[in-house]
Amino acid sequence: MTEVEAKKPQESLQDRLAQVVELLQRHRLVEDLTHRQEGQHQDRVEGLVHRQNLAELQRKLDDLHSADVAYILEALPLEDRLAIWQLVKADRDGDILLEVSDAVRETLLADMEDHEILAAAKEMDADELADLASELPRDVVHELMETLDAQQRERVRSALSYEEDRVGALMDFEMVTIREDVSLEVVLRYLRRLKELPGHTDKLFVVDYDGVLKGVLSIKRLLVNDPETQVAEVMANHPVSFHPDEDAYDAAQAFERYDLISAPVVDKNGKLIGRLTIDEMVDLIREESESEVLNMAGLREEEDIFASVWKSVRNRWAWLAVNLVTAFMASRVIGLFEGSIEKLVALAALMPIVAGIGGNSGNQTITMIVRAMALDQVSTGNGNTSRLIRKELGVGLINGLVWGGVIGVVAYALYDSWSLGVVMTAAMTLNLLLAALMGVLIPMTLMRFGRDPAMGASVMITAVTDSGGFFIFLGLASVFLL
């Protein structure tokens, strides 16, 4: 896609959203009026107002950067979103489709005719096409592939052959390549002939006649060195490069660590096959953190906030079902002690405190560990597990004695039984120790089995601290109080 220069945002995005919504509502109002008078004599003035409103809205949208239009589409409920989508000029469809989230893109594509999709897709680069291919109607993809030249088709195929989380799926093919045995002057003249450079070109890729990467020449060096210098003298010989089957998130972390703007992707023979750019990596970093947050809450994927109720139910039901099972188990643990509760009903009132604090504390631990794992500071292998467990047990012990002590005193004051207070303190402490242990072990185990360590971690830790908390408290009470 050709790059559109971002215009200076004079108003905030929120303001622009508000303006579009207002224009849209004004437009709707007039439409409603016109509609109501249907069959009657159509008032010309009204038609005019209508058209003026529409024109103003259209102008507003044309002025906006594609990314801003995408933002507005995301923030609007379905009906308004499609109304705006209809007004967006056909030649920007592709750009905008690439900017919106998956959930919103689905709603937009559903509203487009095949020939419109085809027209939008024709403007795209190979890597962009590959990104969208899975979401496009099969017929459209077929037709598209036929319109591409052999190289482009090969590139789309290659990008499609990698899993979504691999470097190969995120690379683009807009590399500027040069030879090492030419002078910088020649390079400068070559670039001038290209007329346009791809976005995020901070370095040129130096390849030999077989296309094998020999090094990279940063634009900075190209600019500050004497034009008579040879490329080989000033290029970097061992640039950070990636393989197409590497984990994309690892690549994103390398971009962050080494402050990269672009980096070459080479195959196993060292042949240059594509490049990664910081913009894709930033998107990835954001997506990773988002999915971590969502996973911890037991949500499966990003949900368009205006998604239909049914869609939301589907997104959320799985972990709720798991939670139902774990809650039922906790309930059965209580069931074991119904005799004790009948004898001392205070137990029923106090038991949720033990379970609740344990759940909260376990969630804190699990959040810490999942964070550290995401940053690669903890892995299943490097022998830190036992150290971490010791530390978390220490935190749990202190919190248990302190807060358990407080609530033990409160229990004593309420029910006038010091032994009940002691049982309460002991149960709190034990449950916090359990929470600490499982808070470390659950994400570690998930990771060892190759799962996302955040996946439903919150539901699992709560299951343990609920059942465990009820068992510990009611068990201790049955033994020592009754």
Added chain:
Amino acid sequence: MTEVEAKKPQESLQDRLAQVVELLQRHRLVEDLTHRQEGQHQDRVEGLVHRQNLAELQRKLDDLHSADVAYILEALPLEDRLAIWQLVKADRDGDILLEVSDAVRETLLADMEDHEILAAAKEMDADELADLASELPRDVVHELMETLDAQQRERVRSALSYEEDRVGALMDFEMVTIREDVSLEVVLRYLRRLKELPGHTDKLFVVDYDGVLKGVLSIKRLLVNDPETQVAEVMANHPVSFHPDEDAYDAAQAFERYDLISAPVVDKNGKLIGRLTIDEMVDLIREESESEVLNMAGLREEEDIFASVWKSVRNRWAWLAVNLVTAFMASRVIGLFEGSIEKLVALAALMPIVAGIGGNSGNQTITMIVRAMALDQVSTGNGNTSRLIRKELGVGLINGLVWGGVIGVVAYALYDSWSLGVVMTAAMTLNLLLAALMGVLIPMTLMRFGRDPAMGASVMITAVTDSGGFFIFLGLASVFLL
């Protein structure tokens, strides 16, 4: 700081960490042996082995990029971390200090003499100094400021005058400025004279004689256009620019949206005073998502995973205390119904199910809303609140009837009472509706009062669904079953 070219990472970071740890342990082993024989005749061979080990470790560290050393320091427990820190060449101290997290930096600075800190800080740019100033000993900052020239001192002061979350605190001062009335050829010659360009230079800033920003000339355009062209003809006249008192996170979102690498910062008169670069913005994006995750779990700040137990307790106690109060309130709600529980002990076993599922469902809703708020798709103003509440109530109603129905049947089967089953279903449904409502209202209210919408949201929603769930279930049971 001078930029170090990133070397091609031939092994993964994890591998390199493992190697350093191994070398360190070997070094320790020998040191222990030597230590044990103290007072005795010191074996020369052992001394040699010791020195060889140390030299190998030193070489390994010297080969690593500063960012990788920082990563290794983060992943090591305190004792090992300081051992490595001692070995890192003095001239890289500054680079590494800038790369590590706040929590780890504190431990490193505590291990340094004032004169070491001073030496490290002298290598830094004004914006980097400003970043660290708050963490350095007061004397050191004083001494440092005196060694700076007037312009540098002014820059440090200016950067320090902005709040941490403002653009002004994140900008650097490494702008390359040019005039609009010169040819590209002149610009090219000027750059060559500079010998080195600052990192992330993807555009040059065009200013007039008063330093007012007139536009930007992208390096891409500089390269592809005829050297005879005037800057004014090819520069972009309305570049995206920022003000120093703008919200830094808004700027990061703009970088992401418009795929920027660098952007000018101008004061209210349009005078160029600094620039923002993508690397700072990427860090910010990551920090924001991290603090969101931590906030939801009721953790106050990023905690070094090897922080002492005491430090961890301090980081976590506040929300645990809040949780204790809310759990106590829930317990008192149960206390109100002790009479009912005595009559029908099954209530004690079933009530945590109602509360637990409500909490889980409420957490899902709150996570969705907080996400949408972080992406600016929902604000307190734009009238979406009621629509979102309707949607979430719909989801809650369906989940309540379905899962409440399931658990109602189970309750009937277990306790052979259909009325108990019906009460269970009704209570589940009502509590899920409550969870949906509060899941929207809690983050909205936090935001309206200018707080972080994720702040302890999880503890709050659980408080509502626990107390609410117990009250609804036990209340319905008391009315209809007893």
